Amino acid sequence: PGPFPTRTGEYALDPITVPGYPAPVEAQAVVVAPDGARGRRPLALFLHGRHFTCYDPADPGRIWATWPCPAGAEPVPSHRGYLQAQRLLASQGYVTVSISANGVNAQDLDDPDAGAGARSALVRAHLAKWADWAGPGRASAPEVVRASPAADLANVLLVGHSRGGEGVNRAATDSLSPPPPGSGHDGPARWRIRGTVLIGPTIFGHNPAVDVPSVTILPGCDGDVRDLQGQLYLDATRGVGSGTALHSALYLIGANHNYFNTEWTPGQAQAPAFDDFPAAPADPVCSPGTATRLTARQQQAAGATYVAAAARLFVAGDRGVLPLVDGSGVRAPSADPARVLSHAVGGARSAFVVPDGATTAEGSARVCDQVSADPATACVNPVEWWGSTHFTRFSGITQEPGRHAVALRWSAEGRAAVVRPGRAVSLAGARELALRLAVPPNTAATRFDVAVTDTAGRRARLGSVSLDGLPGTERTSARWAQEVRVPLPPHGVDLHRVAALELVPRGGPGQAWLIDAHGWDRGLPDPRPTALPxxxxxxxxxxxxxxxxxxxxxxxxxxxxxxxxxxxxxxxxxxxxxxxxxxxxxxxxxxxxxxxxxxxxxxxxxxxxxxxxxxxxxxxxxxxxxxxxxxxDDDPRPTLTITPVSDRVAEGGSLVWRATLSAVADQAVLQLGAPIAPADAPELGTTDVDADWFSTQSYGEDPLPPRPLSTTRLMAAAHVPAGQWSAEFAVPTTADAEAEPAEQVRWHFPPLPGGSGITVTGTVTDAPPGRS
The missing domain is CATH 2.60.40.2030 (CalX-beta domain)
Known part of the structure; x- marks a missing residue:
């Protein structure tokens, strides 16, 4: 903690209107500020992610995702879940505010960009108020704001968790390159975003704020954003903007998704809360109690530590913090016992190998497609892409041009991988060569000798690197690149014209993936953010x-x-x-x-x-x-009728009905029916029908013990495919040796829109002698 005591309070303003969202969105927040700090102080704004919005205090089993909350329900106070990080920052002199977004969470389901624009509008609406309160409007500010130091809107840090991460990223973009009018908050940005911290974030849009520095925390046991798609806040910046903004990823081993927010953590939350990593089956890496899994308090302490580190780096300009986040392999002691690995792009780096269509590879390497349905070109088998954070797909697209890496696979020591960028590259001025290399989870001591060759063919061996795979299972995304560095030589090779990178594996067979290679130097240049088109x-x-x-x-x-x-x-x-x-x-x-x-x-x-x-x-x-x-579509829905094909059969036969439409449709028509008890006849039972059919149609129920069909989850589907007039559905029965009266199954199909309900009956009689 820093030298300042802190004060805490809340404010609630008039709600804001977001286009496309029927209900207004609340403008509520909790403020933690330094007490006694003089002058204007930097502002840190926190935005929580998507969670259920309301709960019943009298019944923990009742939760809602609606807004406003129904009568008798209370809003989930997700915005109060980051008080530990807020207090830490406030003690160091920052004014902090954590805003509520329940109104967005309840209404973003049908939003094409999953609420990112709405969350940005909410963030910018709050920042606009803080800009007012830092100037002539201070007298009208809420009490907690007036009791706090004035905020310095030229030094703003945004912190977002889950979809809140995507929201503050969009707010950073919208602040530099304003959206068209009607976004939910119009007007100039009277603030400057110095950096963002993104905790277990989504990035559905693969659209990072490329010229705004960022730190992204990737939780190794994330059970919600399992693919750790936040990796794209780094990877998707390469080659897009100026490249001087630092973008860092911190892989936090043993952290889940929810516990960064105390209001999403069992035992700490006011509303119902749960561990997002599935409890069953037991997982050797992520189940609670394993050596690698962090407790909630350990995870929260680590999260707060690295939020504060990002603030010192991006806002206070403390370059001494840089090794904690830039791939230098330095850990923050106050985050113990958490194991945190980092890598970065941007900053004082110069691109060497950033695989693209012009990159070539030979030996034990091949240039591969990060996103491909073709196993021959994909970096990993397409069915295994989920565990590879760097290969996250864009909105389900299975073949995406322009995204490449280098896949290495070797069967014997010494089979070199040679990678050539499309043209010679200058590494002059760089101190070291930084590689981002991924190796399979749970592997040990994958070693490479590293060399470069210039255009004249002179080769310089730079040194060796060794990597251990991250702890992982099939339920985690642990195929993540670690940053390793080797020094560049002052002599022996022309660093102004470097033509090839060589990786020579040492040890037994193995595989790895080169994400990129950059020249690295100390320091951190001014990111010089600009308003891109x-x-x-x-x-x-x-x-x-x-x-x-x-x-x-x-x-x-x-x-x-x-x-x-x-x-x-x-x-x-x-x-x-x-x-x-x-x-x-x-x-x-x-x-x-x-x-x-x-x-x-x-x-x-x-x-x-x-x-x-x-x-x-x-x-x-x-x-x-x-x-x-x-x-x-402006055409009337066809009506559906169901008529018998064979509605009276001997046991062992199949009852069959035909579903017929009044007109052919462009879309399949499905009407589901359930068995109801016959009015005046014995009912067909679970052992009177084919066992496999019953299990499939009843969502896995066991036919034993025998019981009437109307007491089960059994369903019948009257399904007419697109472009067809009619289709049949059947009930296969089984024969037995018992003498019994005729039995019936009675199906009731509730009405479809514009139609009426349908009830049909089938009768099954004893099989003729000799057929049982």
């Missing part, structure tokens, strides 16, 4: 119509001015595939045209959607990365 994808809603083909142009706006490029992914509307195109943004260009066609007909469907996604490639940023064309 910004791309936002819009929404368009149209009627399908009864005939003909209509052309539409999806709105994609470019705000700002300058050259750059962006990759667009367009959903084909049939089968879920995407096509992609690389678009060059020219200076002065303010729209990108994305044509789409809609063909009308008179066949019913629930409508369709063609998604459009955008991703920055060079010299641009994306704000609202997801949009699309929504096609509303």
């Amino acid at each position: 910004r791309v936002d994808v819009g929404e368009l809603t149209v009627q399908e119509g009864d005939s003909g083909t209509r052309d539409y142009t999806l709105p994609v706006t470019v705000t700002g001015d300058g050259p750059g490029s962006v990759r667009l992914f367009v959903h084909d509307g049939d089968g879920g595939a995407f096509t992609q195109r690389l678009v060059t943004v020219e200076p002065g260009q303010h729209t990108i045209e994305v044509p789409m066609q809609v063909t009308g007909n008179t066949r019913w469907s629930t409508g369709s959607r063609r998604a459009l996604l955008a991703k920055a490639v060079r010299g641009t940023v994306t704000g609202r990365y997801a949009g699309g064309l929504e096609v509303l």
Whole structure:
């Protein structure tokens, strides 16, 4: 802790309105500030993630994800979950505020960008108030704000957890490159974001604020954001902006997702709380009580320590903190016993090998696709990508151009991997060569000799590196690159024209993945954030119509001015595939045209959607990365009738009915029915039907002991595929040796929209002699 005592209080302002969100979003926050600190003090703003929003204090089993809360329910105070980190920062002289976002959490389900824009609007609305309160509006500030030092809005740190991480990242982008009007908060940014801390964050949009420094904490036992997609806050910045902003990742072994927030932690939370890492089956790395799993308090202490470290680095400018986060292998003692590994991109680094389409490899190496459905080109088997943080997919796209790494596999010691960038690179001025290398989890002492070769063919051996795999299981994402460095030589090779990197494995067979290699130097340059051209994808809603083909142009706006490029992914509307195109943004260009066609007909469907996604490639940023064309169907839903094909059979036969539509539809029509007790006949039982069929149709129930079908979860599906008039469904029965009266199964199908309920009955008689 620092030298200042702290004071704590809350404020609640008028709610804000976010476009597309029916209910206003609360503007509530808890403030922890230094007591007795003079002058303006830097501001740290915290934003929690997505959690249930309301609970019943009298019944822990009742929770809601609605807003506002229903009568008798209380809001979950997620914004109070970071008080430990707030108090630590406040003791060091920072004014801190943690804001509530229940109103966003309850309404972001249908938001194409998963609420990132709404969270940004909320953050910026609070910052705008703090800007008022730091100036002429101070007299109107809430009591806790007036009792705190005035905030220095030129020095702001944003801290976000889970979807809150994506929210503060968007707020950083929106503060530099403002969104189009109508985002939920319009007006100039009267503040400067010096850095962000992102804790177990989502990054659905793969759209980091490239020129704003960041520290991303990746929890090794995250059971919520399991793929640790926050890694893209580093990897997706390379080559996009100036490259001078430091982006750091901290892999926190043994930490789960929820426990960074005390209000999401059992035993500390006011509302119901749980461990997000699954309890069963037992996991040797992440189950509570294992040697690697942190307790909640250990995890919270480590989290607060590294939040404070980021504040000292980005806001206070203390370069002595840099080795804690930049891959130098230095740990903060106050985070003990947590084991924290770091690597970084940007800062005082110069690119050497950042694999792209021009990179080549030979020997025991191959350039691979980070995201590919083809095992021959993929960096890892496509079915195993989940455990690789660097290879996280973009909105489910299975083939993404432009993302590469180098896969190494060797069967014997000494088989060199040689990697060549597309052109010779200067490493002059760099002290060391920094490699980000991933090795398989739980492996030990994977060793390489490292060398470089210049364009004249002169080779210099730089030294050796050794890596141990991170502790992991099939339920964790532990294929994460560690940073290792070797010194660059002053003589013997021309560092102005380095042509190749050589990695020579030592020891037995193995594999590894080179994510990138950079020249490294001490220090941290000014990130010099600039307002890059910004791309936002819009929404368009149209009627399908009864005939003909209509052309539409999806709105994609470019705000700002300058050259750059962006990759667009367009959903084909049939089968879920995407096509992609690389678009060059020219200076002065303010729209990108994305044509789409809609063909009308008179066949019913629930409508369709063609998604459009955008991703920055060079010299641009994306704000609202997801949009699309929504096609509303205007045709009446066909009615469904069910008629018997064979509704009276001897046991061992199959009862069959036919479901028929009044008109062919463009979409499958499904109506589910459940058995009800017959009015005046014995009921068919669980052992009177085929056992496998019963188990499948009843969601895994066992037919034993025998019991009436109407007492089970059994369902029948009247399912007519798209483009067909009718389809049959059957109940296979079994024969036995018992003499028994005719038995019945009576199916009731509740009404579909615009239709009426249907009840049908099938009868099963004893099998003829000799057939049992």
